[in-house]
Amino acid sequence: MAALLSPSLMTPARRFVLAILVIVLCLHFMLSLFLNDYHPIPPAINSITNSLSLVHEKNSTLDYHSSHNIFLNSTTTRANATFVLLCRNTDINGVVSSIQSVEDRFNKNYNYPWVLLNEEPFTDEFKERVNIMTRSPVSFGLIPKEHWFQPDWIDEGRARAGREKMMSQGIIYGGSVPYRNMCRFNSGFFFHHELLQPYRYYWRVEPDVKFFCDIPYDPFTYMQEHDKIYSFTIALVEWEATIPTFWKTVKEFMKEYPQYVDSHNAKDFLTDNGDNYNLCHFWSNFEIADMDFWRGEAYQTFFNYLDSKGGFYYERWGDAPVHSIAAALFARRDQIHFFRDIGYRHESLQHCPSGDIWKDGRCSCDPNDTFDYHINSCLGRYERLFT
Numbered sequence: 001m002a003a004l005l006s007p008s009l010m011t012p013a014r015r016f017v018l019a020i021l022v023i024v025l026c027l028h029f030m031l032s033l034f035l036n037d038y039h040p041i042p043p044a045i046n047s048i049t050n051s052l053s054l055v056h057e058k059n060s061t062l063d064y065h066s067s068h069n070i071f072l073n074s075t076t077t078r079a080n081a082t083f084v085l086l087c088r089n090t091d092i093n094g095v096v097s098s099i100q101s102v103e104d105r106f107n108k109n110y111n112y113p114w115v116l117l118n119e120e121p122f123t124d125e126f127k128e129r130v131n132i133m134t135r136s137p138v139s140f141g142l143i144p145k146e147h148w149f150q151p152d153w154i155d156e157g158r159a160r161a162g163r164e165k166m167m168s169q170g171i172i173y174g175g176s177v178p179y180r181n182m183c184r185f186n187s188g189f190f191f192h193h194e195l196l197q198p199y200r201y202y203w204r205v206e207p208d209v210k211f212f213c214d215i216p217y218d219p220f221t222y223m224q225e226h227d228k229i230y231s232f233t234i235a236l237v238e239w240e241a242t243i244p245t246f247w248k249t250v251k252e253f254m255k256e257y258p259q260y261v262d263s264h265n266a267k268d269f270l271t272d273n274g275d276n277y278n279l280c281h282f283w284s285n286f287e288i289a290d291m292d293f294w295r296g297e298a299y300q301t302f303f304n305y306l307d308s309k310g311g312f313y314y315e316r317w318g319d320a321p322v323h324s325i326a327a328a329l330f331a332r333r334d335q336i337h338f339f340r341d342i343g344y345r346h347e348s349l350q351h352c353p354s355g356d357i358w359k360d361g362r363c364s365c366d367p368n369d370t371f372d373y374h375i376n377s378c379l380g381r382y383e384r385l386f387t
């Protein structure tokens with residue numbers, strides 16, 4: 001530089017280049033002093049460098065799974081997985097709030113896609129409000145009529161009598177046909193939707209749910225690497241009046257198809273004396289699970305058997321006991337997983353971790369406010385399967 005500036009070497013051309021350089025430098029200095037949003041590097045180049053550093057960061061991160069004291073290199077191997085959210089256009093505020101919670105605590109670092117499903121077309125306004133919440137791809141799907149509405153072979157007179165009886169018992173959603181459509185769809189059809197065909201694992205999200213803690217590893221790859229097929233955060237007892245003939249039907253199924261019942265099953269989670277149903281189930285508004293299990297022969301035969309009895313409409317069979325009983329009977333007990341480190345709330349129950357998990361996860365919930373060992377919780381029963 002000193003040689004360049006030496007007067008003997010200062011030709012007019014060099015003086016011109018030097019003057020331009022000084023002007024550019026002064027301009028840059030003044031702009032960065034006075035303009036807050038001044039970017040010397042164009043944003044497009046910035047975003048390329050950012051994503052390069054993100055890739056680098058992701059590949060070099062070893063994730064700590066605190067509830068199991070293990071390290072997982074989960075970001076280098078991504079799972080074939082997606083979020084699934086069933087909702088109506090009117091659910092938009094709750095949908096946006098749930099997506100924000102998932103993105104902030106987990107998915108902003110992983111960018112798993114979202115699939116939203118509805119039996120009516122989503123409006124443009126709905127789509128716009130969802131799209132701005134995430135950098136991940138979002139697909140909006142319409143549910144085929146035959147996967148949603150009450151089938152013609154259901155005896156509507158009998159179904160109406162069932163609804164009226166439940167209304168008189170004060171059962172929540174007891175008189176609702178849409179609620180029954182939803183339970184049947186979540187039990188037997190969502191994983192057949194064309195938008196879900198490319199995927200194996202899903203994470204179910206509902207409007208207005210909250211994730212309390214950072215999730216600094218990939219639960220999908222955790223499921224895959226540990227051969228899990230179903231996972232939960234809250235386990236509880238079902239309202240018996242919604243499923244009066246359900247367990248009887250399950251027992252008939254087991255008698256007719258004993259080949260589907262796994263020899264290392266979790267039946268002890270469901271029954272106290274080997275015969276009764278204790279009403280325990282996993283709360284299915286949160287699920288991370290393997291759709292290949294639902295698509296497999298055992299579950300398909302089970303769902304068709306249940307459906308043929310009409311209990312989704314004559315009673316009010318929920319997808320939670322249906323999924324839970326299938327996972328507990330047709331899989332090995334060690335293929336079900338409790339995500340102790342995922343702090344989660346769906347009104348009006350929550351699971352809040354405690355101790356180091358709570359601290360490391362920067363959980364925003366009160367660790368004393370957790371359903372885990374409440375009188376109506378079935379977590380203790382689940383844990384006893386492994387002791």
Ligand SMILES: Nc1nc2c(ncn2[C@@H]2O[C@H](COP(=O)(O)OP(=O)(O)OP(=O)(O)O)[C@@H](O)[C@H]2O)c(=O)[nH]1
Pocket residue numbers: 085086087088091117118119120178179182205206207285347
């Ligand atoms: N598209 C659509 N989605 C529905 C309908 N009914 C329920 N859902 C969705 O199905 C899921 C379960 O329904 P919820 O109403 O939350 O049922 P719940 O969790 O048993 O009861 P809540 O205590 O009301 O949350 C949610 O994701 C809802 O958005 C419906 O008629 N159409």
Ligand SMILES: [Mg+2]
Pocket residue numbers: 206285346
């Ligand atoms: Mg709900």
